[in-house]
Amino acid sequence: MSGPLQGIKIIELAGIGPGPYACMLLADMGADILRLERGDADAKASESWDLLTRSRPSVAVDLKNEAGRSLIFELCEQADALIEGFRPGVTERLGIGPNDVWKRNAQLVYARMTGYGQEGPLSLRAGHDINYIAVSGALWPVGREGERPVPPLNLVGDFGGGSMFLALGVLAAILHARLTGEGQIVDAAMVDGSASLLTMTHSFINAGLWHEERGANLLDTGAHFYEVYETSDHGYMAVGAIEPKFYSALIEGLGLEGESLPAQMDREQWPELKQRFASIFATKTRDEWTKVFEDEDACVTPVLSPREAVTHPYNSARQVFTTDGAVQPNPAPRFSKTPSAIGRPAHSPGSGTRDGLSAWGFSDDRVAQLKAAGAFG
Numbered sequence: 001m002s003g004p005l006q007g008i009k010i011i012e013l014a015g016i017g018p019g020p021y022a023c024m025l026l027a028d029m030g031a032d033i034l035r036l037e038r039g040d041a042d043a044k045a046s047e048s049w050d051l052l053t054r055s056r057p058s059v060a061v062d063l064k065n066e067a068g069r070s071l072i073f074e075l076c077e078q079a080d081a082l083i084e085g086f087r088p089g090v091t092e093r094l095g096i097g098p099n100d101v102w103k104r105n106a107q108l109v110y111a112r113m114t115g116y117g118q119e120g121p122l123s124l125r126a127g128h129d130i131n132y133i134a135v136s137g138a139l140w141p142v143g144r145e146g147e148r149p150v151p152p153l154n155l156v157g158d159f160g161g162g163s164m165f166l167a168l169g170v171l172a173a174i175l176h177a178r179l180t181g182e183g184q185i186v187d188a189a190m191v192d193g194s195a196s197l198l199t200m201t202h203s204f205i206n207a208g209l210w211h212e213e214r215g216a217n218l219l220d221t222g223a224h225f226y227e228v229y230e231t232s233d234h235g236y237m238a239v240g241a242i243e244p245k246f247y248s249a250l251i252e253g254l255g256l257e258g259e260s261l262p263a264q265m266d267r268e269q270w271p272e273l274k275q276r277f278a279s280i281f282a283t284k285t286r287d288e289w290t291k292v293f294e295d296e297d298a299c300v301t302p303v304l305s306p307r308e309a310v311t312h313p314y315n316s317a318r319q320v321f322t323t324d325g326a327v328q329p330n331p332a333p334r335f336s337k338t339p340s341a342i343g344r345p346a347h348s349p350g351s352g353t354r355d356g357l358s359a360w361g362f363s364d365d366r367v368a369q370l371k372a373a374g375a376f377g
Helices: 018-028 066-076 090-094 098-102 129-136 155-180 190-196 199-206 244-253 267-281 286-293 306-311 313-318 353-359 364-372
Strands: 009-013 032-037 058-060 081-084 109-114 185-189 226-230 236-240 300-302
Touching (some): 009 018, 009 066, 018 081, 018 109, 032 353, 058 353, 081 155, 129 155, 155 190, 185 190, 226 267, 236 286, 353 364
Parallel strands (some): 009 081, 032 058, 109 185
Antiparallel strands (some): 226 236
């Protein structure tokens, strides 16, 4: 293993979405994570399509089996944290809740990933990213004037408001545990996290600088200088020329220099200027506009598909993606002295049972005992 989190050991009770992504990030940074899930302990290590499960072995476990729970307790004795993403109360009913594992390791951090949090009127309600960001207020502003809100994939709730806050909370709680010897619960909720992501937007609202109408503000396509424009070949260019010097470079690139144009921040003129800009961008292809702005600080870039991004010159030079095996993003962020790495490809569920447990000190005999007792399902 490599990365700045070497020496940190984490148990992951497998789930979907934000929990696995947070664990992927931590594992890429060197944390030693065992992903416990339903699977076949005898499965061959065939690569999985699920990239979120990379960099850590998959260990088969039956949470409803006494030997399976015994395995979890043994692992907790040496772990820094346990991460789970079930509905509130599920692990307690299984007998592996916080109070159960703290009897074996009082310093363990017990991290819980949910949509609505561990308590409150919606805590037991089912939901997905779209529901959580609807409740937090993060979905409402995303969209164009006069249109419905547009779900921003599952980037804001699952991964931005969920995974990132979960990973941050786990590391903060581990630091606290190492200083005090006390574990604690990390209650990471996607509603909380996505609401936190709106902090700057609330600043604008409080200052009277943001209108609740979609497509009428600085950063929501209301402004002509912060917009996506279609090109003649049905490609798109992203424009983010907010500051005056970037706006001047944009005006020059569009061939409008010297014209008597309304002031950049004259909101009443934004719709008219947007139509003007749209008609100009429609006269050239995406590649032609890319050439126009490639050496200019105008904050104008081509809109790339995920597959196109893999081979973009910037991304290639910086090795943002790897094409060694499955095409996927490389670990982020970057560290000068303790670089992160993809520790192992994503593998089929259960296929890492023996080598994963061996790395945590389990002998072949102990693994055989666990298998005979049904711990692996």
